Amino acid sequence: MKTLHFLVIGKNQEILEVLKRIIENNEGWTAEIQSDENFCxxxxxxxKVDIVLLSSGLEDDFERDIKVFCADLDTDVKVIxxxxxxxxLLKNEVYSLFPNLRE
Numbered sequence: 778m779k780t781l782h783f784l785v786i787g788k789n790q791e792i793l794e795v796l797k798r799i800i801e802n803n804e805g806w807t808a809e810i811q812s813d814e815n816f817c818x819x820x821x822x823x824x825k826v827d828i829v830l831l832s833s834g835l836e837d838d839f840e841r842d843i844k845v846f847c848a849d850l851d852t853d854v855k856v857i858x859x860x861x862x863x864x865x866l867l868k869n870e871v872y873s874l875f876p877n878l879r880e
Contacts (some may be wrong), residue, residue: 781828783806785800787833789833814835843856
């Protein structure tokens with residue numbers, strides 16, 4: 778199983794904690810949750826991040842800026858806009874980016 782490292786960004790702490798639990802229920806998947814947008818840029822630069830998961834409550838400007846930031850990195854960081862829908866939807870969003878995980 779491929780290890781995936783998520784950075785989950787949002788403004789609702791309860792939702793962030795649920796997303797962390799859902800992500801980490803998958804073997805090899807780890808999640809860091811963060812509500813401070815300014816911290817996220819530094820975290821992505823200094824840590825292994827495969828997926829930035831955007832949750833609810835974020836400003837449009839930040840969402841646009843973090844997507845551009847991730848696209849400009851030398852690493853292959855993927856960004857998912859995730860605003861709910863359950864664990865099945867989240868897995869499908871991840872599998873669409875990493876189809877080799879569907880095994």
